Amino acid sequence: MSTIARQALTEEVRALAHAIGFNLVRFTSALPFAGLEQDVCQRIGQGLYANLPWFTPERAYMAGDIRRIVPPAQSIISLGLAYPSGNTYLPSTPGVPRGRVARYAWGRDYHRVVRRLTQRFIAELRQRFGHKEAQRGWVDTARLVERAVAARAGLGWVGKNSCLLTSEYGSWVLLAEVATDLDLEPDAPVRKTCGRCARCLPSCPTNALPAPGVLDATQCISALTIEARGAIPRTLRPKIGDWIFGCDICQEVCPVNRGKEAKIHPDLLPERGCGPSIELLPLFSLSPAAFTAQFQGTSLMRTRREGLLRNACVALGNIADPAAAPVLCTVLAQETSALVREHACWALGRISSEQLARQALAHAARSDPDLCVRQEAELSLDLGEVHS
Ligand code: B12
Incomplete structure (x- = not known):
C-alpha cells in the first residue's frame, strides 16, 4: 500500500x-x-x-x-x-453519613x-x-x-x-x-x-x-x-x-x-448510575433483591452486597457520626454476613461509647457464631477504641 x-x-x-x-x-x-x-x-x-x-x-x-x-x-x-471529572460529592451531614464512589463508576x-x-x-x-x-x-x-x-x-x-x-x-x-x-x-x-x-x-x-x-x-x-x-x-x-x-x-x-x-x-x-455520593445508612436495610435492583448495571455490582456493606461499615467508622450506632447495633444482631458484622464491630467501636453500643459489642464478643466477629468485637472493646 x-x-x-x-x-x-x-x-x-x-x-x-x-x-x-x-x-x-x-x-x-x-x-x-x-x-x-x-x-x-x-x-x-x-x-x-x-x-x-x-x-x-x-x-x-x-x-x-x-x-x-x-x-x-x-x-x-x-x-x-x-x-466525569467534577467534584460534585455531597458531604456527610449530621445524621446522614455518605460514602464516595470513584468517578469512573458514577454512571453505568x-x-x-x-x-x-x-x-x-x-x-x-x-x-x-x-x-x-x-x-x-x-x-x-x-x-x-x-x-x-x-x-x-x-x-x-x-x-x-x-x-x-x-x-x-x-x-x-x-x-x-x-x-x-x-x-x-x-x-x-x-x-x-x-x-x-x-x-x-x-x-x-x-x-x-x-x-x-x-x-x-x-x-x-x-x-x-x-x-x-x-x-x-x-x-x-x-x-x-x-x-x-x-x-x-x-x-x-x-x-x-x-x-x-x-x-x-x-x-x-452520574444520573444514569449511582452518582458520586451514596447515603450509607439505608444500604443496611436493602435485601439482596433490593440491592440488585438499586445497583444493577453499575460497576458497584462487582463488590456484591456483602462487599459494599463491608466498605460502608469502614466509611461509617471513619465518619464517626453517632447516628450510625443504632443501625450498626441492628447489623450485629440481624445481618447474615459475618464479614459485614465483623466490620460493623470495628465501626461501632470507633463511633460510640454509649451503653447500647458497648452492650452490642460485648454480646457479639460472647455469642456471635463467627470467630472473626467475636475477635473483632473484643478488639473494639479492649483496645480502647471505644471513645470514652
Ligand atoms: C489490575 C488493575 C488495577 C489494580 C492495579 C492498578 C495498577 N496500577 O496496576 C487496581 C485494582 C489497584 C486498579 C486501580 C485503578 N484502576 Co485499574 N486496572 C487494572 C488493569 C486490569 C490491569 C493493570 C495492569 O496491568 N497493571 C500492571 C502494571 C505494571 O501496569 P500499569 O500500572 O497499568 O501500567 C504500567 C505499565 O504500563 C508501565 N509501562 C508503560 N509503558 C511501558 C513500556 C515498557 C517497555 C515497560 C517496561 C513498562 C511500561 O508503566 C505503567 C505505570 O506503572 C487495567 C486494565 C488493563 N487490562 O490494563 C485497569 C486500568 C489500569 N484501571 C483503570 C482505572 C480507571 C483505575 C482506577 C483509577 C479506578 C479507581 N478510581 O479506583 C484506579 C487507579 C489506581 C492507580 N493509581 O493505578 C484504567 C486506567 C485508565 C487510565 N487513564 O490510566 C484501566 C486501564 C482500565 C480501563 N480499561 O480503563 N486497577
Whole structure:
C-alpha cells in the first residue's frame, strides 16, 4: 500500500472511531512490547499484586505481545472514553453519613458502555474492510497492559501515579483497544512527562505509591474496596476515609487533571448510575433483591452486597457520626454476613461509647457464631477504641 493510501485508511479509521463516540483515538503497531512482560513479572515477584490472584505471570506473558492473542494483528487501535471529572460529592451531614464512589463508576458500568461502542466500531470496520477474523476488541478484562498500549500509541503518557495522562482529559479517561490486521500508520508517543511534580506520591493515604510509576495494589484503596473479597486489614481501615468504591485521590491532586472539560458519554453520567455520593445508612436495610435492583448495571455490582456493606461499615467508622450506632447495633444482631458484622464491630467501636453500643459489642464478643466477629468485637472493646 502506498504511504498516501495508508494515511488515508488510518484517517478513515480514526474518523470512524470518533463518530462512534470515542474521545481519543491513536494507533500503534502490533509489535511486541519489549521489556513489558519482565517489568510486570518483576512487580508480581515483589508482591505488589499479591492481593489480585488473577494477576499472574501468564497474564504478563500474554500482555508482552498482542499476537499471542490475535496472531494476524498488524496494528492496535488505542481508544479513550472520557468520564466525569467534577467534584460534585455531597458531604456527610449530621445524621446522614455518605460514602464516595470513584468517578469512573458514577454512571453505568463502563465495561458494558465501552464494550458496546467497541463492538459497534468493529462491526463497522468489518463492514467496510472485511477481515472478519482479525478485528478483536477489549476493555479492562483482557490480558493486556492497556496503559502501555496507550502510551506507545501516543494517547498520553504514564504519570507518577501510574495512570495514563492525556493532554485533553487528564487521566479521566477509560481505555479500550482493537487489534486489527489493517496496516495503519502508527502515532508517535507523547513526549510529555510529569517533570518534577510528584504530588500524587505523598497524597496516597495508604502509601500505595512507593515510587514514581509503581503501585502497590495490596495497599491501594481502589483494590481494597473493589477487588478484596475478605476482611480489610485493620491498620488500613482508618486510612480509607469515606471511599466506598474505588478512590481518586492520586488523580484529584494531579495538576494535569484540573479543569478538564469533556463531552461525556451519557451512560457515564452520574444520573444514569449511582452518582458520586451514596447515603450509607439505608444500604443496611436493602435485601439482596433490593440491592440488585438499586445497583444493577453499575460497576458497584462487582463488590456484591456483602462487599459494599463491608466498605460502608469502614466509611461509617471513619465518619464517626453517632447516628450510625443504632443501625450498626441492628447489623450485629440481624445481618447474615459475618464479614459485614465483623466490620460493623470495628465501626461501632470507633463511633460510640454509649451503653447500647458497648452492650452490642460485648454480646457479639460472647455469642456471635463467627470467630472473626467475636475477635473483632473484643478488639473494639479492649483496645480502647471505644471513645470514652
Ligand atoms: C489490575 C488493575 C488495577 C489494580 C492495579 C492498578 C495498577 N496500577 O496496576 C487496581 C485494582 C489497584 C486498579 C486501580 C485503578 N484502576 Co485499574 N486496572 C487494572 C488493569 C486490569 C490491569 C493493570 C495492569 O496491568 N497493571 C500492571 C502494571 C505494571 O501496569 P500499569 O500500572 O497499568 O501500567 C504500567 C505499565 O504500563 C508501565 N509501562 C508503560 N509503558 C511501558 C513500556 C515498557 C517497555 C515497560 C517496561 C513498562 C511500561 O508503566 C505503567 C505505570 O506503572 C487495567 C486494565 C488493563 N487490562 O490494563 C485497569 C486500568 C489500569 N484501571 C483503570 C482505572 C480507571 C483505575 C482506577 C483509577 C479506578 C479507581 N478510581 O479506583 C484506579 C487507579 C489506581 C492507580 N493509581 O493505578 C484504567 C486506567 C485508565 C487510565 N487513564 O490510566 C484501566 C486501564 C482500565 C480501563 N480499561 O480503563 N486497577
